[in-house]
Amino acid sequence: xxxxxxxxxxxxxxxxxxxxxxxxxxxxxxxxxxxxxxxxxxxxxxxxxxxxxxxxxxxxxxxxxxxxxxxxxxxxxxxxxxxxxxxxxxxxxxxxxxxxxxxxxxxxxxxxxxxxxxxxxxxxxxxxxxxxxxxxxxxxxxxxxxxxxxxxxxxxxxxxxxxxxxxxxxxxxxxxxxxx
Amino acid sequence: xxxxxxxxxxxxxxxxxxxxxxxxxxxxxxxxxxxxxxxxxxxxxxxxxxxxxxxxxxxxxxxxxxxxxxxxxxxxxxxxxxxxxxxxxxxxxxxxxxxxxxxxxxxxxxxxxxxxxxxxxxxxxxxxxxxxxxxxxxxxxxxxxxxxxxxxxxxxxxxxxxxxxxxxxxxxxxxxxxxxxxxxxxxxxxxxxxxxxxxxxxxxxxxxxxxxxxxxxxxxxxxxxxxxxxxxxxxxxxxxxxxxxxxxxxxxxxxxxxxxxxxxxxxxxxxxxxxxxxxxxxxxxxxxxxxxxxxxxxxxxxxxxxxxxxxxxxxxxxxxxxxxxxxxxxxxxxxxxxxxxxxxxxxxxxxxxxxxxxxxxxxxxxxxxxxxxxxxxxxxxxxxxxx
Numbered sequence: 001x002x003x004x005x006x007x008x009x010x011x012x013x014x015x016x017x018x019x020x021x022x023x024x025x026x027x028x029x030x031x032x033x034x035x036x037x038x039x040x041x042x043x044x045x046x047x048x049x050x051x052x053x054x055x056x057x058x059x060x061x062x063x064x065x066x067x068x069x070x071x072x073x074x075x076x077x078x079x080x081x082x083x084x085x086x087x088x089x090x091x092x093x094x095x096x097x098x099x100x101x102x103x104x105x106x107x108x109x110x111x112x113x114x115x116x117x118x119x120x121x122x123x124x125x126x127x128x129x130x131x132x133x134x135x136x137x138x139x140x141x142x143x144x145x146x147x148x149x150x151x152x153x154x155x156x157x158x159x160x161x162x163x164x165x166x167x168x169x170x171x172x173x174x175x176x177x178x179x180x
Numbered sequence: 181x182x183x184x185x186x187x188x189x190x191x192x193x194x195x196x197x198x199x200x201x202x203x204x205x206x207x208x209x210x211x212x213x214x215x216x217x218x219x220x221x222x223x224x225x226x227x228x229x230x231x232x233x234x235x236x237x238x239x240x241x242x243x244x245x246x247x248x249x250x251x252x253x254x255x256x257x258x259x260x261x262x263x264x265x266x267x268x269x270x271x272x273x274x275x276x277x278x279x280x281x282x283x284x285x286x287x288x289x290x291x292x293x294x295x296x297x298x299x300x301x302x303x304x305x306x307x308x309x310x311x312x313x314x315x316x317x318x319x320x321x322x323x324x325x326x327x328x329x330x331x332x333x334x335x336x337x338x339x340x341x342x343x344x345x346x347x348x349x350x351x352x353x354x355x356x357x358x359x360x361x362x363x364x365x366x367x368x369x370x371x372x373x374x375x376x377x378x379x380x381x382x383x384x385x386x387x388x389x390x391x392x393x394x395x396x397x398x399x400x401x402x403x404x405x406x407x408x409x410x411x412x413x414x415x416x417x418x419x420x421x422x423x424x425x426x427x428x429x430x431x432x433x434x435x436x437x438x439x440x441x442x443x444x445x446x447x448x449x450x451x452x453x454x455x456x457x458x459x460x461x462x463x464x465x466x467x468x469x470x471x472x473x474x475x476x477x478x479x480x481x482x483x484x485x486x487x488x489x490x491x492x493x494x495x496x497x498x499x500x501x502x503x504x505x506x507x508x509x510x511x512x513x514x515x516x517x518x519x520x521x522x523x524x525x526x527x528x529x530x531x532x533x534x535x536x537x538x539x540x541x542x543x544x545x546x547x548x549x550x551x552x553x554x555x556x557x558x559x560x561x562x563x564x565x566x567x
Contacts, residue, residue: 022530029223029529038225 049133054118056134057109058156059149060127062164066097067153068128071104075120075129083113084120099170107149111137126165130156197313201292209458210451212520214254219524229253264447269341272444276340281449284333284456291326291463294319296387298476298512300505301488308485310387311505320372320384323467324365327422330460331357334431334441337453341444349440352535353431356421359542360428364418366550367411370557371404371471377565386467390475394483401481405472410553412472414546419464421542424457426527430535458520465519466512473515476508484508 014020040047049055061067071088089105091098120129134155139145147155172178185193214229221228229250237243246252268277296312296319316322331354338350375392376382393403405412421428432440439445442453469475477483488507491498498504533541 022526025529026525029525032225033219033222033525035225037222037227039227041227 049135053133053135054116054121054131056111056137056147056155057114057116057118057120057129057131057152058134059107059152060130060156060159061153062161063158064164064167065158066100066166067103068126068161069104069107070100070102070126070128071107072102072125074123074125078119078123080117080119081113081115083110083115084108085110097166099173100166104149107152109147109152111145111147112142127159127161127163130159132156194313198293201297201313202289205289205292205459205462206455209455209462210258211254212458212461213257213454214250215520216524216527217253218250219521220528223525223528232256258451261448261451266448267446269343269444271342273340273342276336277444278449280333280337280340281445281452281456282333283336284330285452285459287326287329287333288456288459288463291323292459294322294326294386295463295466296390296470296475297466298505298509299484300501300508301485301492301499302501303499308488308504308508310390311509312387315387316385318384319386320368320389320467323386323463324361327460327463328357328361330456333453333456337445338431338441341441343444345438346441346443349431349433349437349443352437353424353441356424356428356430356538356542359539360418360421360546363414363542363546363550364422366547366554367414367418368471369554370408370411370561373558373561374404374407386470386475390470390477393474393480394477394485398481401483403472403474403480406480408472408553408557410549411557412468414550414553415468415471417546419468420523420526421538423460423464423523425461425523427530427533428538429532430538433532435532461520461523462516465516465523469512469515469519476512478511484511 059067059069071086073086073088076084076086085106085108086104087106089103091100091103116131118131121131132155137145188196218228227248230248230253232250232252233243233247234252268274293313294316296310296315298311299308300311301307302309312319334353334357335350338346338348338353341347371389372384375389389404393401395401399407420426424431430440431437432442434440437443442450445453474480474483478487484507488498488504498507
């Protein structure tokens with residue numbers, strides 16, 4: 001095994017008085033003192049959120065205002081800590097989006113159970129559930145920490161849609177191609 | 181107003197003067213704890229305490245500057261300390277436990293009596309008259325004598341707490357303070373050898389030291405920090421040790437002694453220890469500035485008398501006793517605050533010495549150095565004055 005012997009010079013007189021070292025240390029700290037501060041003034045100033053950040057899971061609507069979730073319950077099934085609880089419901093036949101057939105009647109995510117793994121977002125065939133950039137969750141009771149459907153849509157808002165899958169299906173049906 | 185003041189009986193005037201000085205020193209010593217937190221924050225790249233504000237004062241324009249400086253944190257902390265329940269652990273010796281913080285504060289504030297803190301222009305004699313509570317001829321000796329009483333408070337606190345960490349802190353404090361007092365005293369002797377010319381009347385007066393740094397000529401106007409740098413250096417190092425500041429804060433080293441001598445103390449009693457520490461720092465820096473940095477004279481070779489003479493040529497208001505006094509005290513306070521800042525700056529720069537290193541430095545390095553320094557200046561001054 002090869003090793004290198006580090007040369008250890010005896011300390012010079014100046015080094016033994018500590019004074020030059022102390023002065024250079026004070027120089028360093030003084031530079032730090034006049035530099036801009038590193039600390040973020042947190043609640044007022046927020047850190048930049050990188051793209052792809054996995055924050056609180058939310059439900060989103062498409063740009064037409066349609067709720068995207070069709071209550072297939074895949075996310076409920078895949079959720080490792082069983083944080084998601086969905087009560088499936090029907091869309092009334094006289095609604096404009098009646099051809100979607102299903103929508104959640106109630107959708108609850110228990111943020112005390114959620115582990116922010118993002119599997120729900122990954123499994124969702126409708127791109128309806130997204131982990132967005134809310135990272136600070138707090139509440140006084142356990143009940144407050146359960147996000148219901150209303151709160152989930154508030155948090156999620158509207159995201160751009162690349163497909164408009166259900167609009168295309170409706171258009172194809174009307175054009176006489178029911179198996180689109 | 182002035183006539184009324186001078187017609188008061190002497191004892192009342194002296195009481196008012198004393199209270200006035202303490203009324204400045206006590207809050208300043210308290211505000212130092214805030215300054216300490218701010219300086220540490222700035223050095224560590226943090227903004228430091230800057231949030232607290234009194235809600236019904238928030239409308240005042242410019243008050244956010246005070247808020248940023250953490251002034252309201254300081255008042256809130258102080259208020260909290262006054263309002264806290266007074267708790268004494270069951271195992272302590274009650275009498276000495278309560279006595280110790282008092283013994284810490286009383287000598288720390290008493291030393292101020294002997295420290296001149298400014299001067300004013302006396303039109304009748306056309307000279308600067310010093311501002312000091314007790315203008316005694318032995319002021320240097322008196323300051324050393326009273327300030328060294330402070331060590332009893334640390335010993336008492338450590339012993340009365342009846343617990344191991346405070347006890348160790350107290351033992352360390354006594355050993356450290358006593359060993360550095362020697363080199364401190366020896367380091368100021370050259371100054372007084374130089375000040376007291378043979379044939380004249382001998383004096384240990386601090387005012388005399390300040391005046392001799394404001395004489396005309398190259399040598400006369402020179403501050404003693406240039407004339408005796410080694411003395412100043414030894415005095416400064418010993419001062420750090422005497423005031424228990426980093427890197428010599430053995431008596432309260434948190435890492436190995438929890439809190440040292442004040443581990444068992446809380447609320448106002450704990451606060452008094454800190455006021456005493458900062459008051460010691462103020463008085464110590466004042467002595468340093470007086471002995472080595474020209475006291476209330478603004479610059480070397482530019483005494484305050486000359487400056488006031490120039491300013492008086494422009495506007496006679498500057499020769500008013502009150503205005504000139506305020507200028508002198510202001511210059512002196514600015515020097516003190518700078519020196520306190522250096523104390524804090526060093527604290528957040530250097531790590532702490534080990535206890536054996538402190539003892540070794542004190543007895544094996546600083547003491548021989550100060551003796552050698554004394555002998556050198558004694559011989560040099562003898563040769564200069566013989567010729």
